[in-house]
Every structure is written in C-alpha cells, then in structure tokens.
Amino acid sequence: MLSNIKNLDTVYVIAEIGLNHNGDIEIAKQLINVAASAGCNAVKFQKRTPEVCVPDDQKNIERDTPWGRMSYLDYRYKVEFEKEEYLIIDEYCKKKNIEWFVSTWDNESVDQMEDIGVCGYKVPSACITDLGMLNRLNKTNKPIIISTGMSTLEEIDVAVKSFDSDLLSILHCTSSYPCSNDEVNLNMIHELKKMYPENVIGYSGHESGLQISVAAVAMGAKIIERHITLDRTMWGSDQAASVEPEGLRKLVRDIRVVESALGDGKKVIYESEKSSREKLRRFK
Numbered sequence: 001m002l003s004n005i006k007n008l009d010t011v012y013v014i015a016e017i018g019l020n021h022n023g024d025i026e027i028a029k030q031l032i033n034v035a036a037s038a039g040c041n042a043v044k045f046q047k048r049t050p051e052v053c054v055p056d057d058q059k060n061i062e063r064d065t066p067w068g069r070m071s072y073l074d075y076r077y078k079v080e081f082e083k084e085e086y087l088i089i090d091e092y093c094k095k096k097n098i099e100w101f102v103s104t105w106d107n108e109s110v111d112q113m114e115d116i117g118v119c120g121y122k123v124p125s126a127c128i129t130d131l132g133m134l135n136r137l138n139k140t141n142k143p144i145i146i147s148t149g150m151s152t153l154e155e156i157d158v159a160v161k162s163f164d165s166d167l168l169s170i171l172h173c174t175s176s177y178p179c180s181n182d183e184v185n186l187n188m189i190h191e192l193k194k195m196y197p198e199n200v201i202g203y204s205g206h207e208s209g210l211q212i213s214v215a216a217v218a219m220g221a222k223i224i225e226r227h228i229t230l231d232r233t234m235w236g237s238d239q240a241a242s243v244e245p246e247g248l249r250k251l252v253r254d255i256r257v258v259e260s261a262l263g264d265g266k267k268v269i270y271e272s273e274k275s276s277r278e279k280l281r282r283f284k
Contacts, residue, residue: 002042002099002120002143005169005200011217011259012202013252014225015040018103018238022066023079029092031228032100038248039256042099044122044225045089047109050076066235079236086116103127107136114140120167123159125149125175134162143167145223147204148192149175160196169200169223172216178241179206186212189219206241214254218262224255 005012015035021028028045035043050073059073067078081089093100103122104110110121110133120143127133128151137144144163148156148171160170172188184207192201202223203216213224229242243251269277 002101003167005143005167005223008222011221011255012042012223013040013255014223015043015248016204016225016227016242017043018046018227019079020227020229020234020236020238020242021045021079021081022235023081025081025085025088027230028081028085028089030230032089032092032096032098034228034230034245034248036096036098038245039252040098040248042101043093044100045081045086045102046105046124047086047102047113048076048080048105049108050080052106052108083112083116086113086118090116090118104133104137106130107133110136110140118142120144123147125151125173128159129155131158131162134159138163138165141165143169145169145171145202147171147173147175149173149204153195157195160199166198169202170196171202171204171223171225172221173204174206177206177238178208181207181212184212186216186219189216189221193220208241210243210247210251210254213251214258217255217258224251226251 017028017031021031032043054073054076059071061072062069063072063075065075089100099119101118101120101122102113103124104113105124105127121137123134123144123146125147128146128148144165144167146159160168170192172192174183174185176183189201189203200222203213203221204225205213213226216224227238227242228248229239229244232239232242232244
C-alpha cells in the first residue's frame with residue numbers, strides 16, 4: 001500500500017492514467033481494468049481547477065478538439081473529472097483491488113480530493129515550486145510523491161524540505177514527451193538516493209519502450225510510474241508517450257523478474273550450486 005511504501009518488498013508500480021480518459025468515465029474504467037489485470041499497485045489521475053491553472057492569456061484561445069472547436073478553458077473543463085466521477089472511480093478501484101490517487105495542480109483540487117478521502121498525492125514536476133500547495137499537501141498527513149522533472153537540485157531540495165512526513169517519496173523524471181534516451185539520465189537515481197537516504201526513490205518515465213523503466217529497477221528504483229493508454233493514437237498530449245495494455249503487462253512482468261533477481265548483495269553458496277561445486281571443483 002502507498003501508506004506502507006517504505007516497507008514494501010516489491011517495486012510499487014503506478015499506472016498513470018492522467019487525462020488519457022479524455023473526460024470519459026467508461027474509458028477511465030477500461031484503463032483501471034488494464035492496470036489491475038497487469039498487476040499494477042495503483043492508478044493515478046490528474047486533478048486541476050482549470051480556472052486557476054490555465055493562464056489568462058490562453059483561456060480564450062480557440063482550438064479544434066474531438067468535441068468541436070472551443071476555447072482552451074472550455075476544453076480543460078471538458079476533460080476534467082469532478083467529485084461525481086472520482087466517487088465512481090473510488091468505488092470501482094475498490095472493486096478491482098487497486099489503489100488510486102491523484103496529482104494535484106492547485107489548492108482547490110487538494111481540498112476536493114480531501115473531501116473524497118484519497119489515499120495520497122503526487123506533486124507533478126510542473127508544481128514542484130508551488131510552495132503554497134506543497135504546504136497544503138503537507139497538512140494532509142498523507143503519503144506524498146514528488147516528481148523532479150525540469151527542476152534544479154536547489155528546487156528539489158526546497159520541495160523536499162517542505163514536507164515533514166516520513167512518507168515522502170521522490171521520483172527522478174525528465175519532463176519531455178516522449179523523452180529521448182540520451183536525456184533520461186538514470187544515474188540520477190543514485191544521486192537522489194545519496195541526497196535523500198531516508199526517502200524512497202523511484203522513476204517516472206516518459207520514454208518510448210519499456211527497457212529503460214526496467215533498467216531503473218535494476219538501479220534501485222522502488223517506484224515505477226508510466227503513463228498508460230488504450231491506444232497511443234487517441235486524442236491527447238500524453239498518449240504518444242504512454243504504454244498500451246500489452247506493453248504494460250510486459251513491463252510489470254519484467255519488473256517482477258528483475259526485482260526477484262536483485263537479491264540482497266550477500267555472497268552465498270546456494271543449494272543449487274552445491275552439487276556442481278562437488279563435481280567440478282578440483283581444488284577444495
């Protein structure tokens with residue numbers, strides 16, 4: 001569980017639905033089904049108050065959408081779930097035995113999610129410098145995960161120090177969609193582990209393919225987050241960098257294989273080796 005993430009023996013795998021549901025609760029349910037059947041630990045959504053989060057100079061910009069031409073502000077409301085939908089999601093995730101939580105983008109969204117009773121929160125990379133929201137999240141006394149894309153080490157440190165909870169986890173991330181392999185920089189996982197030895201360190205991936213996310217587990221990531229979609233050709237800015245259902249199944253499978261192979265780092269002679277040792281070693 002997210003509340004016990006420090007003590008988990010396995011990698012906590014988050015299927016980031018985000019806004020890939022396109023404002024359709026039935027698509028959201030299908031994505032929850034995909035995540036649950038693949039063996040993910042949680043699904044995550046994004047919650048914004050469009051009136052607050054959309055810059056004033058962008059609110060009235062017209063754009064073409066699958067629902068016709070509309071202002072950018074109207075579009076953001078179109079794809080945003082409200083309390084009614086999240087209550088349905090809460091019930092559905094309980095039925096599917098999978099956790100769910102949200103990335104919040106403003107204080108109003110935190111208040112709404114608190115009313116519903118969400119189990120935890122994520123701070124998106126875009127909001128890591130919103131100290132007012134970080135303070136509001138800290139007051140929830142719930143597990144918090146922060147992403148560190150497009151951030152300096154100084155910004156990350158200020159954000160980390162904004163929380164007094166020992167339930168804080170930190171994800172290495174590069175905020176490009178999709179992210180090129182040469183900008184992933186998995187070695188930052190080691191650096192974050194050195195900087196914050198008391199916190200769980202993970203990886204939020206936006207790359208194409210699965211190999212890099214699996215490699216992150218081998219490098220010590222205890223949380224893996226990937227965007228998921230029913231089809232990468234669907235409408236939405238995150239769809240192209242998302243993992244489709246079969247890919248998600250393979251990703252979780254390979255993560256479980258790698259984590260089982262990591263071991264404890266202590267050199268021992270296994271029972272399976274003893275007969276070979278007896279037969280093949282000439283000098284004892």
